[in-house]
Amino acid sequence: MVSAFIDHRLDGVIRVISIVNRRSLQPLYCAYCSTEQVCKTVDTDVQIHSDHFSYTYGASDVICKGEHMQNATHVLITTDKEGSADHKMEYLPIKNTVVNETFKFNFTICISNLFGDYNNVLQFAQTMEMYKLLGVQHVVVYNTSCGPDLEKLLKHYETEGILEIVSWPIDQFLNPSRGWNIKLHNGDIQYFGQIVTLNECIYRNMYQSKYVLLNDIDEIIMPYKHTNLPSLMEDLQPAHPNIGVFLIENHIFPKTQFEESGKFKRAEWKNIPGINIMEHIYREPPRKNIYNPTKMIVNPRKVQQTSVHSTLKDFGGSFHVPFDVCRIVHVRVPLQGHLTKEELFVDKRVWDFEQKLLPNVDQTLKLSGFL
Ligand SMILES: *[C@@H]1O[C@H](CO)[C@@H](O)[C@H](O)[C@H]1NC(C)=O
Ligand SMILES: *[C@@H]1O[C@H](CO)[C@@H](O)[C@H](O)[C@H]1NC(C)=O
Ligand SMILES: *[C@@H]1O[C@H](CO)[C@@H](O)[C@H](O)[C@H]1NC(C)=O
Ligand SMILES: *[C@@H]1O[C@H](CO)[C@@H](O)[C@H](O)[C@H]1NC(C)=O
Secondary structure (H helix, E strand, O other), X not given: OOEEEEEHHHOOEEEEEEEEEOOOOOOXXXXXXXXXXXXXXXXXXXXXXXXXXOOOEEEEEEEEOOOOOOOEEEXXXXXXXXXXXXXXXXXEEEXXXXXXXXXXXEEEEEEEEEOOOOOOHHHHHHXXXXXXXXXXXXXEEEEOOOOHHHHHHHXXXXXXXXXXXXXXXXXXXXXXXOOOOOOOOOOOEHHHHHHHHHHHHHHHOOOOEEEEEEEOOOEEEEXXXXXXXXXHHHHHHHHOOOOOEEEEEEEEEEOOXXXXXXXXXOHHHOOOOOOOHXXXXXEOOOOOOOXXXXXXXXXXXXXXXXXXXXXXXXXXXXXXXXXXXXXXXXXXXXXXXXXXXXXXXXXXXHHHHHHHHHHHHHHHHHHOOOO
16 A cells, blocks of 8 residues: 545545566555544446556555445555454545645655666756756655765755655565566566556645646656746647646666857856756757657646656646657666667757756755755
8 A cells, every 4th residue: 555545536535556476466445434433445447557567566546345435534445344444554645635626835856766776866956947947846866765965965865845755664564666667677566666656646746736747757848839848838728728637758877978168067057967958959850660758747636657768648648748848858778779869850949948047956956955
């Protein structure tokens, strides 16, 4: 069991986001209780997400099959039909009990799992400051572990209030794989349970945020015709009124190719660990016959189940946003490493934010003790 929510779109049933062993299924029951400690045990509908990438364990929704659950406050999944629930197990609090369409945030970013000794401080600070300039108010990261310097920066952003750090100790329960492909990365569950965290984040923000962006820590969903995300969505949403899922193409900016002038090799950033995105303005061309994966801007109230590049179940369909309107700036190791600079496109979009971005990054690095 990971988290439990009332799903008002499905008559107010309790949805428990969970991880199941797909090779050892057994009947599951929900024991749920109200404030008055009146408890009830009901059957469940276990919906295993189709995107499990062949790993043994996968994301699933355990839907409690009952009526009048809206007053329930906590729930437990059990194998005991009689409902004499194992009291040593912890109940989960039930969230999203009331519908609220007055959102605390307009744009929230869900960054799935942080793990290993990832210590890319400069790129993270630049990316966070860019998100702010683009109109983001809230970022959620799922933390399994990270490097010592990034830890410091995360704490800074948490104190500042923009960052919500969700503890994600998946490695204490399962052997998570370090990649998505089971042939290359063995383990019990795909990529530190990335799919589970993305789904959790959608429900966590359902009544908190108008839109949720699902992308990785090194990706920026960047409008190219609008100055920020609010103005982008003010155009896109009325043009596609029922759509709740906007697909944004990923584009690779190799960290191995540097811009020529060297104007962003700043002394201030010399000793900061990590990639300087301002130096990487060469973009890889699309590859023939290879699908360019997308990430998403979603209305969480229109999503039931999500995967990484598209949703699995939604209520309004999805729309592929044209590349010239919005695309992802993804500075990382190249995918087409054989290409020379001349074979890449020059794409200086991040430079448009230079005037505000540089002082804001410096200010953050000062406040978090790096400068
Ligand atoms: C839920 O609680 C409210 C307020 O206490 C009460 O009026 C209502 O009857 C309860 N609903 C159910 C299904 O128990
Ligand atoms: C809805 O959310 C807003 C913003 O977080 C909050 O101020 C308000 O109290 C909430 N309303 C209800 C009914 O919970
Ligand atoms: C969200 O957008 C609305 C309308 O554009 C605006 O009035 C409101 O202040 C914004 N909320 C936040 C938290 O920025
Ligand atoms: C991330 O998780 C690790 C492992 O539990 C913990 O040591 C670290 O303090 C966490 N970092 C933050 C910023 O919460």
